[in-house]
Amino acid sequence: MKEILEAIESGASSEDFAAMTIPESYRAAYVLKDEADMFEGIDSREKDPRKSIHIGEVPTPELAPDEAYVAVMASSINFNTVWTSIFEPLPTFGFLDRLGRESKWGARHVRDHHIIGSDGSGVVLKVGSAVRLYKPGDHVVMHCNYVDDQDPSAHDDSMMAANQRIWGFETNFGGLADLTVVKANQLMPKPTHLNWEEAAVNALCASTSYRMLVSNNASAMKQGDKVLIWGATGGLGGYATQLVLNGGGTPIGIVSSPAKAKLLNKLGCEAVIDRKAENYRFWKDEHNQDEKEWRRLGKRIRELAGDDPDIVFEHPGRQTMGASVFVAKRGGTIVTCAATSGYMIEYDNRHLWMKLKQIASSHFANYSEAWEMNRLINDGAIHPIMSHVYSLDDVGMAAYQVHHNLHEGKLAVLCLAPQEGHGVTDPEKRERIGEKKLTVFHRHAVETLDPQAEDD
Numbered sequence: 001m002k003e004i005l006e007a008i009e010s011g012a013s014s015e016d017f018a019a020m021t022i023p024e025s026y027r028a029a030y031v032l033k034d035e036a037d038m039f040e041g042i043d044s045r046e047k048d049p050r051k052s053i054h055i056g057e058v059p060t061p062e063l064a065p066d067e068a069y070v071a072v073m074a075s076s077i078n079f080n081t082v083w084t085s086i087f088e089p090l091p092t093f094g095f096l097d098r099l100g101r102e103s104k105w106g107a108r109h110v111r112d113h114h115i116i117g118s119d120g121s122g123v124v125l126k127v128g129s130a131v132r133l134y135k136p137g138d139h140v141v142m143h144c145n146y147v148d149d150q151d152p153s154a155h156d157d158s159m160m161a162a163n164q165r166i167w168g169f170e171t172n173f174g175g176l177a178d179l180t181v182v183k184a185n186q187l188m189p190k191p192t193h194l195n196w197e198e199a200a201v202n203a204l205c206a207s208t209s210y211r212m213l214v215s216n217n218a219s220a221m222k223q224g225d226k227v228l229i230w231g232a233t234g235g236l237g238g239y240a241t242q243l244v245l246n247g248g249g250t251p252i253g254i255v256s257s258p259a260k261a262k263l264l265n266k267l268g269c270e271a272v273i274d275r276k277a278e279n280y281r282f283w284k285d286e287h288n289q290d291e292k293e294w295r296r297l298g299k300r301i302r303e304l305a306g307d308d309p310d311i312v313f314e315h316p317g318r319q320t321m322g323a324s325v326f327v328a329k330r331g332g333t334i335v336t337c338a339a340t341s342g343y344m345i346e347y348d349n350r351h352l353w354m355k356l357k358q359i360a361s362s363h364f365a366n367y368s369e370a371w372e373m374n375r376l377i378n379d380g381a382i383h384p385i386m387s388h389v390y391s392l393d394d395v396g397m398a399a400y401q402v403h404h405n406l407h408e409g410k411l412a413v414l415c416l417a418p419q420e421g422h423g424v425t426d427p428e429k430r431e432r433i434g435e436k437k438l439t440v441f442h443r444h445a446v447e448t449l450d451p452q453a454e455d456d
């Protein structure tokens with residue numbers, strides 16, 4: 001790995017990379033099959049990723065003809081890192097077993113350890129015999145849509161593929177490691193003005209938000225649409241807010257602290273609701289919701305935005321879905337991709353059908369949607385929302401932060417990259433876009449956010 005890193009840092013040629021020996025083992029973050037019941041009987045909040053995520057050497061898998069080995073310079077924490085590490089709603093080893101039954105290549109994924117991580121930036125080291133468009137030495141980012149392109153159901157919209165999977169969650173050999181194995185159709189060119197860690201945090205959350213909001217496959221936002229965004233400084237929400245602004249809409253962002261409200265203003269969102277300060281209690285008790293609270297939220301949105309939201313960007317699930325269905329405009333869309341606070345949701349169906357609203361479901365993004373999103377980032381229209389950077393050794397701690405909602409935006413993880421700030425190949429473009437825009441969420445910016453202070 002030392003030799004590989006030296007080659008990357010010194011800008012070695014494609015031939016140099018092609019001549020390198022792939023190491024037999026590499027450093028990775030993983031959970032263990034025989035620990036999948038370690039948190040049994042413990043409340044979800046008490047399940048601690050620092051106990052279940054291990055860092056150590058793992059054997060390098062063989063390369064399939066349609067795959068590439070990539071030296072991972074940086075990766076990121078996603079909420080699926082949390083789900084895997086607390087073994088909820090299911091231990092992920094069942095997904096690997098299912099993949100293992102599909103083919104000889106699928107069988108490689110069945111191991112006693114699951115290497116996690118569904119994002120990454122890095123350098124292609126070697127490609128399989130069927131790979132045409134990428135070569136050793138290419139700087140890439142990786143999206144997490146893992147599909148079998150010989151399956152007819154994977155065409156048209158690959159998210160509809162019968163065996164569609166998320167890399168590093170429903171497959172092994174994830175991105176939180178010094179090396180990974182991905183299908184060539186997961187590769188995209190790395191945005192040239194970003195460093196490794198900034199480039200690593202975008203693909204999963206940004207592409208998911210793109211499909212939810214921009215793509216015809218979900219809510220297909222129009223110019224002028226008002227969009228209510230839950231968790232507007234979170235992983236999904238930070239990109240959703242930017243996509244709404246970039247697409248000529250008006251975001252109404254919901255967050256849970258004055259500092260996050262300020263961060264949202266910095267991102268360009270003027271209509272902000274602090275759900276904690278305004279103390280919304282949508283559930284009176286475990287079984288009953290409070291329509292008065294839905295109305296209070298709806299009134300607040302009208303005060304701020306002048307109208308009801310055309311689109312509600314939903315992912316908290318049980319806690320908020322009743323309110324989301326209620327506040328959406330007549331004929332509006334509630335687009336959902338998750339249920340962080342519980343997946344058995346409840347809403348008043350009268351408010352849905354009588355006002356001709358619809359609920360659209362969405363899940364990650366197909367290659368084309370991920371590619372379009374990556375293009376927006378490469379063009380400097382949408383920016384990374386990286387707040388903090390962790391070392392691979394501290395993945396457990398980083399996942400803990402996300403599990404307990406102690407973070408903003410995205411948490412990056414340095415894998416092979418020896419320190420922050422490396423990997424920019426177009427410094428002029430970076431200068432043109434401007435450091436200020438690229439670092440709105442950066443820890444220094446976030447830590448100095450004083451809700452009382454005047455805007456600078």
Ligand code: NAP
Nearest residue numbers: 079208231234235236255256316319337338340341363364
């Ligand atoms: P994140 O970085 O933790 O952000 C989520 C935000 O939601 C938080 O910042 C928080 O903001 C808000 N939130 C959390 N609990 C809430 C509650 N009970 N009520 C209202 N707001 C709440 O996570 P993320 O990366 O955005 O992911 C969010 C969810 O989407 C996760 O469940 C994840 O697994 C899922 N996801 C699904 C896909 C897919 O393809 N289907 C892709 C990515 C993520 P405030 O506290 O500031 O309000």
